[in-house]
Structure formats: C-alpha cells, structure tokens
Amino acid sequence: MHIQVQNLCKTFGANRVLDGVTLDFAPGKITVVLGGSGTGKSVLLKHLVGILQPDSGTVLVDGRDISQLKERELLPIRMRIGLLFQGGALLNSLNVEQNVGLGLREHGLYPEKEVRRIVQEKLTLMGLSDKGREMPANLSGGMRKRVALARTLTMNPEAILYDEPTAGLDPPRSGRVDALIREMSEKTKVTSVLVTHDMVSAFGLADYIYFLYRGKVIEAGTPDEFRQTKNEIVQRFINRDPAG
Amino acid sequence: MLLFRPIHALFYSLFLKSGQVVALFFQTLAELGSLSRHWASTFKFMLQFGLYTLPLATLIGFFVGMVTALQTGMELKKLGLTDLMVGPLVGISLMREMGPVITAVIVTGRVGAAMTAEIGTMVVTEEVDVLRSLGIHPVGFLVVPRFFAAMLMVPALTVYSILAGIWGGAMVATNYLNVSSAIYYDKLFSAIKRIDIESGMCKTFVFAAIISIVCCYCGLSTTRGAEGVGRSTMSAVVISLSSILIADYFMTRFVGIG
Ligand SMILES: Nc1ncnc2c1ncn2[C@@H]1O[C@H](COP(=O)(O)OP(=O)(O)O)[C@@H](O)[C@H]1O
Numbered sequence: 001m002h003i004q005v006q007n008l009c010k011t012f013g014a015n016r017v018l019d020g021v022t023l024d025f026a027p028g029k030i031t032v033v034l035g036g037s038g039t040g041k042s043v044l045l046k047h048l049v050g051i052l053q054p055d056s057g058t059v060l061v062d063g064r065d066i067s068q069l070k071e072r073e074l075l076p077i078r079m080r081i082g083l084l085f086q087g088g089a090l091l092n093s094l095n096v097e098q099n100v101g102l103g104l105r106e107h108g109l110y111p112e113k114e115v116r117r118i119v120q121e122k123l124t125l126m127g128l129s130d131k132g133r134e135m136p137a138n139l140s141g142g143m144r145k146r147v148a149l150a151r152t153l154t155m156n157p158e159a160i161l162y163d164e165p166t167a168g169l170d171p172p173r174s175g176r177v178d179a180l181i182r183e184m185s186e187k188t189k190v191t192s193v194l195v196t197h198d199m200v201s202a203f204g205l206a207d208y209i210y211f212l213y214r215g216k217v218i219e220a221g222t223p224d225e226f227r228q229t230k231n232e233i234v235q236r237f238i239n240r241d242p243a244g
Numbered sequence: 245m246l247l248f249r250p251i252h253a254l255f256y257s258l259f260l261k262s263g264q265v266v267a268l269f270f271q272t273l274a275e276l277g278s279l280s281r282h283w284a285s286t287f288k289f290m291l292q293f294g295l296y297t298l299p300l301a302t303l304i305g306f307f308v309g310m311v312t313a314l315q316t317g318m319e320l321k322k323l324g325l326t327d328l329m330v331g332p333l334v335g336i337s338l339m340r341e342m343g344p345v346i347t348a349v350i351v352t353g354r355v356g357a358a359m360t361a362e363i364g365t366m367v368v369t370e371e372v373d374v375l376r377s378l379g380i381h382p383v384g385f386l387v388v389p390r391f392f393a394a395m396l397m398v399p400a401l402t403v404y405s406i407l408a409g410i411w412g413g414a415m416v417a418t419n420y421l422n423v424s425s426a427i428y429y430d431k432l433f434s435a436i437k438r439i440d441i442e443s444g445m446c447k448t449f450v451f452a453a454i455i456s457i458v459c460c461y462c463g464l465s466t467t468r469g470a471e472g473v474g475r476s477t478m479s480a481v482v483i484s485l486s487s488i489l490i491a492d493y494f495m496t497r498f499v500g501i502g
C-alpha cells in the first residue's frame with residue numbers, strides 16, 4: 001500500500017500543528033517520522049486513516065484522496081491500515097481477548113471458532129497467551145502496546161502505522177519490538193510508518209526518514225544521509241544536545 | 245453583558261447543535277442493522293434503563309401520584325366532587341403528562357448523564373478513535389445499542405411509574421380523602437380513553453429518542469482536557485431536559501386534545 005501526504009495543514013484553534021507537510025510512504029518499506037514531543041506526529045498519523053480531516057492538503061491511499069471521504073466510505077480503507085496508538089489504546093470495558101478479537105468480530109469476517117483461533121495465535125506471538133482474560137487496567141504499558149499490536153495483526157493490514165512503539169519500554173524490550181517491526185515488514189511486505197523519537201529504532205529500521213519540526217518537514221533522507229546532515233536542528237536532536 | 249451571556253450561549257449552542265443532533269438521529273437509524281452484533285451490550289443498557297431505574301421510578305411515581313391526589317382532592321372537596329373526579333384526574337394527568345415527563349427526567353439524570361460521561365471518557369482516552377481505526381462505525385457500536393435499549397425500556401418504565409402513581413393516588417384517596425378504593429379505581433379506569441394512552445405512549449417514545457440521542461451526541465462531542473467530560477455531561481442534562489419539555493408542550497398541543 002502506497003500512502004502519500006501532500007501539503008497537509010492542520011490547525012487546532014490557534015495552534016498550527018501541521019503547516020504544509022509533504023511525505024511519501026513507499027510500499028513495503030519502513031519510513032520513519034522523527035520529531036520532538038508535540039510536533040504533531042500523532043496528529044499526522046490520524047490523518048492517514050481519516051480520523052482527523054485536514055484543513056487543506058491531501059492524503060492519498062493507493063492514489064485515492066481520502067481526506068474528504070465520509071465516515072462510511074472510510075471504514076473499508078481503515079480495515080486495511082493498522083494504527084497503533086501511542087498509549088496502546090484498548091477498550092477498557094473489554095478484556096484482552098475481546099480487545100484483540102474486536103475487529104474480526106465486528107466485521108463478521110470469520111466464524112467464532114476461527115476468530116478464537118486467530119486471537120490466540122496473535123496473543124501467543126506477542127507472548128501474551130495466558131493474558132486473554134485480563135482487563136486492560138491490570139496490564140503494564142508495554143503489555144497494552146503488545147495487545148494493541150496483536151489486535152492490529154488480526155486484521156492482516158497492508159500498512160501499519162506505529163506511534164512511538166518503543167516509548168516507555170526498557171532497551172531489551174525495545175529491541176524486541178524493533179525486531180518484530182522488521183520481521184513484519186520483511187515477511188508480509190507491509191508498508192510501515194514508524195513515528196518515534198527513539199534514535200536507535202529510527203536508524204536501525206528506517207529505509208527513509210523524515211524530520212518534523214514546528215509543523216514542517218525540515219529534513220528527509222536515508223539513515224546514512226541523516227548521519228551526515230548539515231542541518232543544525234537535526235544534528236542537535238540526533239546528538240541529544242540540550243540546546244536542541 | 246456578563247449576565248446575558250449564559251442565556252445567549254445556551255440558545256446559540258442549542259441552535260448550532262440541534263442540526264447535528266438530528267443528523268446523529270438519522271445516522272443511528274441508518275446503522276440500526278449493526279444491532280445484530282451487539283445484543284450483549286444492548287441487554288446491558290436495557291438493564292440500566294429498566295431494572296436499575298425501577299426503584300427510583302417506583303418511589304418518584306408513587307409520590308407524584310400522592311401529590312396529585314392530595315392537591316386536586318382538596319380543591320375537589322370544596323366542590324363536593326372528590327368521589328367522582330379524583331380518580332380520573334390522577335389517572336389522566338399521570339397517563340398523559342406526569343408519567344412520561346417524570347420518567348424521562350429520571351432517566352436523563354440516572355442513565356443519560358452516565359451514558360454521556362461513559363462515551364465522553366472513551367473519546368478522551370482515544371477509545372473512540374480506536375474503533376474508527378479498526379473500521380468500526382462509532383455510531384453503530386456506541387449509539388445504536390443505547391438508542392434501542394432506551395426505545396424499549398423507557399416506555400416500559402413509564403407504564404410502570406404510571407401504575408405506581410395510580411397506586412400512590414389510591415393511598416391518599418382512601419386514607420385522606422375518604423374515597424373508597426373501589427370507587428377510585430372504577431372512576432379512574434372508566435374515564436381513561438384510548439387517546440389518553442396513545443398520547444402518553446407517543447410522548448414516551450419521543451422522549452426516549454431525545455434522551456438517548458442527545459446524551460450520546462454530547463458524549464461523542466466531548467473535547468479533550470480535564471473539564472471536557474464534566475462539561476458535556478452538564479450540557480447533556482440541560483439539552484435533554486429542555487428538549488423534553490419543549491417537545492412535551494408541542495405534543496400536548498398538537499397530538500390530540502381528545
Ligand atoms: N484533538 C486535538 N484537539 C486539539 N489539539 C490537539 C488535538 N490533537 C493534538 N492536538 C495538539 O496538537 C499538538 C501535537 O500533538 P501530537 O500530534 O500528539 O504531538 P506528538 O508529536 O508528540 O505526537 C499538541 O500541541 C496537541 O495539544
């Protein structure tokens with residue numbers, strides 16, 4: 001799946017969050033969007049599935065502009081794109097098993113027995129096979145994220161958008177998440193969009209990187225190009241310079 | 245200026261939002277098909293609207309019936325019409341006005357406000373966005389079960405609180421107004437016409453729709469931030485109650501003064 005963003009602008013009240021950004025998420029590749037906290041990375045991802053609508057600009061999914069579609073028309077497109085929310089948002093009134101099976105059950109894609117099998121398979125893949133009956137409130141942040149990922153995988157998406165998947169995880173766990181993202185990308189040829197400010201993940205995984213700053217893309221390139229960047233803001237970010 | 249602002253703001257938001265509320269109503273009708281996947285949650289909301297509200301509806305219905313009997317009974321005594329009139333007055337006023345309106349008010353406060361808070365919290369914690377990202381229509385998932393449960397249970401609850409009110413009226417009539425209960429019930433049931441029942445029931449369905457749609461609408465339009473859920477809960481109660489009373493007037497006016 002090919003996702004393109006052209007001249008996207010989004011303002012909340014007086015807060016201009018995205019100020020004409022143009023990005024291209026190549027099919028089957030891992031594209032990383034870097035940027036400090038509050039630069040609109042999550043807002044950008046929500047535009048890619050039509051949860052937010054832009055003030056101006058377009059979002060093209062396989063060449064089709066989705067930015068003006070109605071809720072009903074967006075549903076089939078959203079089924080093909082997995083969005084992993086930053087907080088690993090789960091429905092708090094449902095247990096883990098119900099959360100993971102939510103999409104499959106709502107869309108009635110498979111008989112109940114098959115749904116159970118798929119859910120269990122994805123939970124096992126995430127190392128959560130014994131957590132099916134837990135309520136989300138009793139899970140740690142990292143587990144919630146893994147449950148959310150299991151839920152996304154049940155839908156066999158053609159693109160997965162990860163919103164800071166390693167934030168708040170310890171380094172070994174972050175490494176495991178990175179390995180998983182790479183494995184998903186290699187095995188299923190899924191288009192991956194990774195929003196993060198974790199430089200290790202970014203440089204380790206990216207085929208291509210965009211740097212977001214004050215609502216604009218101020219640098220774009222391969223990881224090698226980024227390491228040799230002349231842009232001071234980007235350099236400071238990469239080197240964790242407090243002045244950045 | 246400051247004094248006028250709340251009123252002005254209320255009317256402004258009333259006009260602005262009423263169009264969106266109507267739109268949500270039609271969306272809900274369009275998504276009714278999704279009900280077949282949500283029987284479990286529909287049943288949960290039916291319990292909330294019905295069973296859990298029953299004690300409150302009994303209590304309040306009972307006292308409304310008592311007050312009506314007491315108030316009218318004392319006037320009728322002066323005219324010597326107590327025997328003839330207290331039953332019909334209690335019965336008809338409960339059936340046409342008090343029963344539907346009082347039940348709607350109870351349900352708004354007891355169930356509607358909680359519904360708004362629940363949906364509003366789901367908006368703030370991004371749970372609604374999660375639904376949408378999975379290709380699930382939030383109206384089908386959140387509004388339809390609540391709407392359907394309200395349409396079934398609010399009328400049932402209304403019938404129940406009317407009966408409680410008639411019973412409360414009987415208590416006052418027999419113990420305080422010296423009307424035998426046989427005469428009270430006899431006059432009451434022979435005075436009630438079909439139009440009274442129809443007009444009361446017609447109202448209660450409209451109120452059920454107003455409560456469920458308005459409260460879901462306010463929940464779904466919750467904004468981020470700490471005060472978001474509190475504010476939408478308040479507007480849910482305000483908008484729901486005012487719409488109920490306004491709708492009540494026009495229905496009394498136009499749906500058969502029989
Ligand atoms: N639904 C919303 N309503 C109003 N403001 C929002 C909304 N979503 C995000 N914002 C604002 O947009 C800015 C960027 O937010 P976000 O995309 O979450 O940043 P991040 O890059 O850390 O993910 C923040 O200032 C935030 O307050």
Ligand SMILES: [Mg+2]
Nearest residue numbers: 041042086163
């Ligand atoms: Mg974010």
